[in-house]
């Protein structure tokens with residue numbers, strides 16, 4: 246790992262800080278939450294005063310993560326200027342923190358550390374710990390703990406393994422390297438509970454959730470020109486199955502197990518007149534993050550996404566965004 250000095254400096258900054266803000270991205274996923282919880286465990290162990298913040302609430306099924314109840318979603322509950330250290334985790338871009346204005350206009354004495362594995366979009370931190378080859382932010386935190394000789398207790402081990410499992414679709418995606426699997430195995434030796442994590446993050450589907458995945462599968466089509474598989478879920482489908490956002494987590498990754506295509510595009514209508522798009526590819530020679538960026542989004546070479554204004558309309562040949 247190449248960022249040893251960064252890891253040491255990050256811990257030094259934490260040591261010196263009086264009041265710390267942890268921030269993760271809106272609509273948090275397993276890695277975002279697990280990373281925030283692992284960092285919370287460290288700060289509690291160090292007796293540090295801190296606040297953990299995310300714009301949106303954590304999906305219920307992540308309630309098994311230690312300290313998750315401490316993550317607050319109302320930024321009126323704190324005064325941003327009181328923090329001398331801000332740590333962003335897994336955020337991708339500043340716009341997903343819901344604190345873009347505060348962080349950009351921060352005071353000189355407010356230091357920002359960024360832990361992330363998304364490709365760089367904006368330059369806002371004072372100490373950037375970015376490793377895009379990492380499967381997850383949790384995997385980067387593993388190195389941060391390891392380099393600094395911080396003990397992996399059971400709580401940290403569970404968080405690191407949860408972040409890895411959820412961001413790699415249980416080791417299915419190409420982002421899971423031999424290093425990722427080695428780290429996961431070390432976390433098991435430190436007391437992480439693989440079956441418990443799976444039960445909460447994977448074997449947690451509701452009947453509506455299963456049916457909406459079925460709907461997405463039966464809507465699958467292939468665009469022959471680009472050899473891209475695509476599928477859509479209309480607002481009507483989602484309401485019919487009473488499917489929540491949480492029910493759809495992981496669906497795009499699962500659909501990308503279709504063989505023989507270059508990539509998968511999954512579009513779904515959201516309640517606010519927006520369309521959420523997910524792009525996945527399992528091909529080593531294809532980077533779909535560029536296409537996501539062209540559509541105003543971003544992400545990783547193998548897993549990216551975007552949000553469009555509009556709704557979906559079925560045509561004779563497929564679907565269009567209107």
Ligand SMILES: [Mn+2]
Nearest residue numbers: 276335381382
């Ligand atoms: Mn992540």
